[in-house]
Amino acid sequence: MKRQIAVLTAAAAMLCQTLPVRAAEHYDVYSYDRFDEAVPSQAGYTAERAVSGKMLGTADFKEPSDLFLDAQEQLYIADSGNDRIVVTDTALTTCLHVADTFTMPDGTQTTLSLPTGIYISPETGLWYIADHDNSRVLVTDADGNVQLEITKPDSELFDASMTFLPQRVLADKAGNVYIVLGNITTGAAMFSPEGDFLGYYGANTVEETSQVIADYLRKRFSTQEMRSRQARTVPTGITSFDLDEYGFIYTCTQSVSQRKDMVKKLNPAGENLFASLPADWGDLHPVYDSATNLSYHSMLCDIDIGADGNINCLDLTAGHIFQYDKEGNLLFVLGTKADQLGGFAAPSALESCGDSLLVLDQQKGTVTVFRESDFGAAVHRAAVLCNEGCYAEAIAPWQEVLRYDGSYRQAFLGLSAGYFVTGDYKASMEYAKLADSSYRYDRAFACYRQQWLHEHGGQLLFGIVLIFAGGILLRILHRRQPPGRRERT
Amino acid sequence: MMDLTAGQWVVHAVTHPAEGFEDMRWKKAGSLKITAVILLLWFAGAILHGRMYGFQFFAVPEKVFNIVPFLVQTVVIFLAWVIGNWSVCTLLDGEGNMRNIAVYSAYALVPYVVSLYAEVLLSHILIRDEGIFLQIISVTGTLWTAVLLFSAIRSVHQYTAFKTVLAVLLTIAAMLIMLFLLVLALSLLQNVWLFVYSVFTELMYRLKV
Structure with missing residues (x-):
């Protein structure tokens, strides 16, 4: 009897395995509920494929560190280890062009050495390459003719003893060049279109930890000599940045200890527009990894602003990608640290491309393509409507979102706003309560009471x-x- | 004169901060039953205030409900007050016995308890812009109770104003000492228990092997 049961169970198990299983992600997809606790959720994006250099018809990538999508729908990969820039189509099928030698204005040839950042200006089509080990930023046209070479500035503002190590580069609409330097904590170095050093832009602020306050108080009572021996309080330097369509620069900061200024939206004056936002970036709680028996805080190593204004952040430690809407509300968390598709070893850059997200893995040397799922599409539809102020029109998409994930907090907030606009205050109050939003409830209740x-x-x-x-x-x-x-x- | 029912005495004491408690003392009024009821209402009011406040003002963040903090913040603190005041004032020539201290203090709490309920009720009717009214109620209730409590302690022990302030301060000190002793006793008991438990485990282990 016992053996029969065993045989039956084994048969059943085999049968189950042969049944088609819905394509699910290899990792636990989660989102945060109103108590700020991680709860299982639907995947907004699903990993489709991972593309290596060989699959594109060129040499394998070696420690690639940056990814950029230009206005002509071409994808640029800064293949740092191979000292080259690889240009491919957005479908990631073929390699269109490999740029490794450039012609200087005086006619000599020059090569790259560990290029870590690439940016193509949508206005002029010029390439900006952060040539890390050559301590310079090259500005070239698409044919490889160098227009400008930015090297260590000879300025009072720039400490002469510091090396010039450009990591990421960006140019705004006016042609000003912003360079993230690895050893500078006072913000991105800013250069004029002619290559003159203008100063620094968008420095982080120091987080007011008890240590910092104690140091400050101690400094008040110490002599100049004692002061010179004390550790200086400096903020963490910014790690990466991106531009949105209006020309605002978003920065992200990768830090073990600092939670403040992880993500900033800077206006032209360098002020952080996200400073008053209640948003908390990255994982709200340290993520425990059973493989290494360690807990990880999020360390954001790259940021990207999508076409619809969504903010994508890449977390180096846990391999997570956080997608936020314009207002900093968390939409999705995807990705993990794993060997399977959808997992990373050492993610280094991300770029959004239409309805997909591309993530570059430095260690694997691959670009992973995440395609928007049905759930993700529904959320995006609703979020875009909401951000445009069409709250009433967003009701139907949010309801659809709730059919996928019945505890999706953004949907509750969106529905509360939607029913508020349509005048159904009772429903608005109910959804505000589900979203745990006192503020929305108050707005709806004020009108409900009047009615x-x-x-x-x-x-x-x-x-x-x-x-x-x-x-x-x-x-x-x-x-x-x-x-x-x-x-x- | 002053032939009031037990209920009327509560109203009299609350509405006459200056001499209400003197009258009570003179007439030997005040009931333990009503004291118990006030305490119970305070306890219930604190829970309502903590859990059922209007959502537009305060979203209760906790998923689980724990009754112990509410119990400690109302009944236990009241008992500590009574015991502390009694122990201090027997040393300071106070004339009140423990029963009277409890009764008078509880009567003095009535405005605060009423303000708790009024606040919870109004928090469901008002919106955030009108939150100042809730603050007014809360501040009025608390101040009124403070004045009454002062008057109650003065009357029950037949103190001067200065001595009353001293007694109140010493009572608070006594309450803190009680808290300290309680924590000390608890941690000591825990250690004793741990010791007994480990001896027991050791013995059982030896017996088995």
């Missing part, structure tokens, strides 16, 4: 008058009673 008073104000007033009249009547009757009964206490 209620409009409808029942007369009855309310009548009731109050009735109660008062009854009270007065009782008192009059009470007085008429004989005093003997009244004195009974």
Whole structure:
């Protein structure tokens, strides 16, 4: 009997394995609920394929470190270890062009050495290459003719003893060049279109930890000599940046200890527009990894602004990609540290490309393509409508989102806003409660109360008058009673 | 004169901060039953205040409900107050016994307890812009209770104003000492228990092997 059961179970197990299983991600997809706790969720993007250099018809990538999509829908990969820039189509099928030698203005040839950043200006089509080990940034046209070479500035603002190690590079609409330098904590170095050093842009602020405050107080009471021996309090330097369509620069900072200024949106004056945002970037709690028996804080190593304004952040430690909407609300978390498709060994850059996300892995030497899932498409549709202010139109898409994931907090918030606009305040209050948003509830309740008073104000007033009249009547009757009964206490 | 029912005495004491408690003392009024009811209402009011506040003002963040903090913040703190005040004031020539201290203090708490309920009720009707009204209620209730408590302690022990302030300060000190002793006793008991437990485990192990 026992053996029969065993055989049956084995057969059943085999049968189950042969059944087609819905393509699921290899890792636990989660999102945060209203208590800021990670709960299982649907995947907004699914890993489709990973592309190596060989698959593109060129040599394998060696420690590639940057990825860029230009306005002509061409993808640029800074293949640092091979000292070259690889240009491919967005479908990642063929290699269109490999750039490794460039012609200097005086006609000599020059090669790259560990290029770590690439940027193509949508206005001029010029290439900006952070040539790390050559301590320079090259500005070239598409044919490889160098227009400008930016090297270590000879300026009072730039410490002469510092080396010039460009990591990432960016040019704004006016042609100003911004360079993230590995050893500078005072922000990105800013250069004019002619290559003159202008100063620094978008420095991080120091997080007010107890250590920092204690150091500050100690410094107040110490002599100049003592002060010179104390550790200086400096913020973490920014790690990467990206431009959005309006020309705002977004920076991200990779730090073990600093939680402040992880993601910033900078206006032209260098002020952080996200400073007052309640948003918390990256994982809210350290992620425990059973393989290494360690807990990891998120360290954001790259940032990308999608075409619809979504902010994508790449987390180096846990291999997570966080997608936020314009306002910094978390939409999806995807990716992990793993050997399978959808997992990374050492992610280094990400770029959004239409409805897919491309992630570059430095160690694997691959570009992983994440395609938007049905759930992701629904969320994006709704979020775009919401961000445009079409709250009422976003009701249907948000309802669809809730059919995929019944505890998706953004959907509750969106529905609360939607029903508020359409005047269904009761529903708006209900969804605000589900989203745990006191503020939304307050807005809806204020209107609901007004509506209620409009409808029942007369009855309310009548009731109050009735109660008062009854009270007065009782008192009059009470007085008429004989005093003997009244004195009974 | 002053032939009031037990309920009327509560109203009298609360509405006459200056001499309400003197009258109570003179008439030997005040009931333990009503004291218990006030305490119970305070306890319930604290829970309502903590859990059922209007959502537009305060979203309760906890998933689980724990009754112990509410119990400690109301009944236990009241008992500590009574015991502390009694122990201090017997040394400071106070005339009140423990029963009267408990009764008078509880009566003095009535405005605060009422303000708790009023606040919770109004928090479901008002919106954030009108939150100042809730603050007014809360501050009024608390101040009124503070004044009453002062008057109650003065009357129950027949103190001067200065001595009352001293007694209140010493009472708070006594409450802190009680807290300290409690923590000490608990940690000591825990150690003793741990010791007994490990001896027991050791013995069982020896017996088995």
